[in-house]
Amino acid sequence: MSATISVILDTRRAKQTNKYPVKLRVTFQRTTEYYPTIFDLTQADWNKLSATRLSNELQSKKDKLKEIERMATTAILEICPFVFTEFEKIFIKDHPFFKQRKTKEVSFESNGDSFDYSPFYKKFPLLLKPLGTPGFISYSYTIQIKKLLREGRIGTAVNYHCSYRSLKKFRGDVMFHQITPTYLVEFENLLKQRELSKTTIGMYIRPLRAIFNEAIEDGIIKREKCYPFGKRKYRIPTSRNVKKALExxxxxxxxxxxxxxxxxxxxxxxxxxxxxxxxxxxxxxxxxxxxxxxxxxxxxxxxxxxxxxxxxxxxxxxxxxxxxxxxxxxxxxxxxxxxxxxxxxxxxxxxxxxxxxxxxxxxxxxxxxxxxxxxxxxxxxxxxxxxxxxxxxxxxxxxxxxxxxxxxxxxxxxxxxxxxxxxxxxxxxxxxxxxxxxxxxxxxxxxx
CATH class of the missing domain: 1.10.443.10 (Intergrase catalytic core)
Structure with missing residues (x-):
């Protein structure tokens, strides 16, 4: 079950201008959070948003509110499993359409990499953490995500980041040798309990397999000692989805x-x-x-x-x-x-x-x-x-x-x-x- 979102007019308390704040409402597993946008509207103007003809000012606000809904939906799909704090980090924080709370500046070491990753901090919070130690999956995921970002492959980097977050939620930032066939079966079973499809489960685990292969190539681990994939070990689930074409x-x-x-x-x-x-x-x-x-x-x-x-x-x-x-x-x-x-x-x-x-x-x-x-x-x-x-x-x-x-x-x-x-x-x-x-x-x- 994924989170649901909607843009609402919070009419509980009017401002001195007789306007009400427009907020993004996010609900997940019976918990609801409200995130105030920078927009305030009167009840009359809010009701007009569904009309076909609007003033330029109202049309502009309507378009921006629709953009908030579209981008929030995309952000929610990238958070697997959904967590409010993660949503706030990757979507609400520093978004120009939302009111911001004061936050402490986070610094990190560049490790000799001259590429500017700062535009990606909101979408990839892993980049804000110390690089860590070779042998831990966070280290190799970070290296690979940075490589993908340098190549401009944002969508693939998002898939890797989503894979890492899901694994970390499962049992934390573990070392490669701790990821055994049994570990992967238990991880898969957990995702099945959340009613995720075989296709989605595969999307979480395939990046991990690629990370293993990169770590082997880089000499961080040895294939014969801890590679958990393959025949008589763990095999990533596949499925043939019924593709529904239109007549x-x-x-x-x-x-x-x-x-x-x-x-x-x-x-x-x-x-x-x-x-x-x-x-x-x-x-x-x-x-x-x-x-x-x-x-x-x-x-x-x-x-x-x-x-x-x-x-x-x-x-x-x-x-x-x-x-x-x-x-x-x-x-x-x-x-x-x-x-x-x-x-x-x-x-x-x-x-x-x-x-x-x-x-x-x-x-x-x-x-x-x-x-x-x-x-x-x-x-x-x-x-x-x-x-x-x-x-x-x-x-x-x-x-x-x-x-x-x-x-x-x-x-x-x-x-x-x-x-x-x-x-x-x-x-x-x-x-x-x-x-x-x-x-x-x-x-x-x-x-x-």
């Missing part, structure tokens, strides 16, 4: 859904979701990173952000046919400055730090998923339409329409070289165009 009839309903003209976010989110679906199930991060130089006539050619580290020496570009809907979406929401190096969509901007890019990408995903949930509810479709579902639906629709598995693997940009290497680059542009047209076959059927 083509669902896509048709989404495509022809009339968005509320007073809620531009609804139309924008729907367009971005369809752009992902039409664009080979494009990942939101890849959409955000598209630049006008990626457009080559009627095609988009780009490299997946996910493979920029795994296939640095031989990246495989993805070619997407730009159908008329994708072109219209670019015209509707794209940056008007179409210089080659400019981003196509106004999600990112030049000069952002990797951390800020990560935060904006997370907000982008939350923005799409939030509105798509509303759209499917309005359509009476009892399914999810997340950005991941768009990607899976793309592959499922193509498979059912007769596209080969090899083509779909290339279109999705999978990095499993054993199954895709001999096929990459073997499909011509005309075939890509023909396959892309199958994605909108429902449009022709609707016109009959």
């Amino acid at each position: 083509l009839s669902d896509i048709e309903k989404i495509y022809f859904y009339k968005c509320n003209p007073n809620e531009p976010g609804e139309q924008q989110a729907k367009d971005y979701w369809l752009f992902s679906y039409f664009g080979n199930g494009m990942n939101p991060k890849d959409i955000a990173n598209l630049r006008y130089k990626n457009i080559d006539g009627d095609y988009l050619i780009f490299e997946r952000s996910k493979t920029e580290n795994s296939l640095r020496s031989d990246p495989k570009p993805i070619t997407v046919f730009l159908n008329e809907d994708m072109k219209a979406i670019i015209e509707r929401w794209g940056n008007k400055n179409k210089s080659a190096n400019n981003y196509i969509f106004p999600i990112l901007e030049p000069g952002l730090t990797p951390l800020r890019q990560y935060e904006l990408n997370q907000n982008f995903v939350g923005f799409i998923n939030g509105w798509m949930k509303t759209i499917l509810s309005n359509l009476g479709i009892d399914k999810k339409a997340t950005t991941y579902v768009a990607r899976h639906t793309f592959s499922t629709v193509l498979k059912r329409s007769g596209a080969s598995t090899e083509f779909i693997q290339e279109a999705l940009g999978h990095t499993d070289l054993k199954t895709t290497e001999s096929y990459l680059g073997s499909f011509g542009r005309e075939m890509k165009k023909d396959i892309a047209q199958r994605l909108t076959s429902f449009k022709k059927e609707a016109q009959l």
Whole structure:
């Protein structure tokens, strides 16, 4: 069970201005905490926030309160298991939209590393602690997280930090030799008691296995003495999740859904979701990173952000046919400055730090998923339409329409070289165009 959040108007005591403080309410296991924001509103203005037309000032406050909700939800998902103090450290502390309590400055030794980690302290409190002693997991986790941050791999660093917090909550900062197969089985059982899926459990333990391998490579430990993974030892649980793709009839309903003209976010989110679906199930991060130089006539050619580290020496570009809907979406929401190096969509901007890019990408995903949930509810479709579902639906629709598995693997940009290497680059542009047209076959059927 995860924590729940909501932004509320605390009407228990009015201020001299006849306004009330706006607070973030967080509830977990029947315990509730309130965190005051910097915003105060009258009861009348609070009631107006649900209206379609607002003054510029009220609209600005509404947008910022929605941003608080989105970012707080993301922060909660990163705290595993959830603890209020951790939430306060990584989200409330130093946040410009919250009132701050006075805290004591924390200093730490840089250990000869000239990289500036200070922007990451709030999200990675482990960095504020002394490096510790080789042989303890905190030492190796800290080294690896710092390496990932230097490489700009914020999402992966978050996964490692989440893994460490969960392990430390289990039995503290232990030494590698204390992590035995029995330890790992007991840790897994604890997570199962918290009703976490096998997939989530694997996400906590795989970083630990990587940390073990790094410690062996660095000569901190010896594999033959304390490596707990492998056959006849501990094996990380895996599962085949039932992936729920939308039917083509669902896509048709989404495509022809009339968005509320007073809620531009609804139309924008729907367009971005369809752009992902039409664009080979494009990942939101890849959409955000598209630049006008990626457009080559009627095609988009780009490299997946996910493979920029795994296939640095031989990246495989993805070619997407730009159908008329994708072109219209670019015209509707794209940056008007179409210089080659400019981003196509106004999600990112030049000069952002990797951390800020990560935060904006997370907000982008939350923005799409939030509105798509509303759209499917309005359509009476009892399914999810997340950005991941768009990607899976793309592959499922193509498979059912007769596209080969090899083509779909290339279109999705999978990095499993054993199954895709001999096929990459073997499909011509005309075939890509023909396959892309199958994605909108429902449009022709609707016109009959």
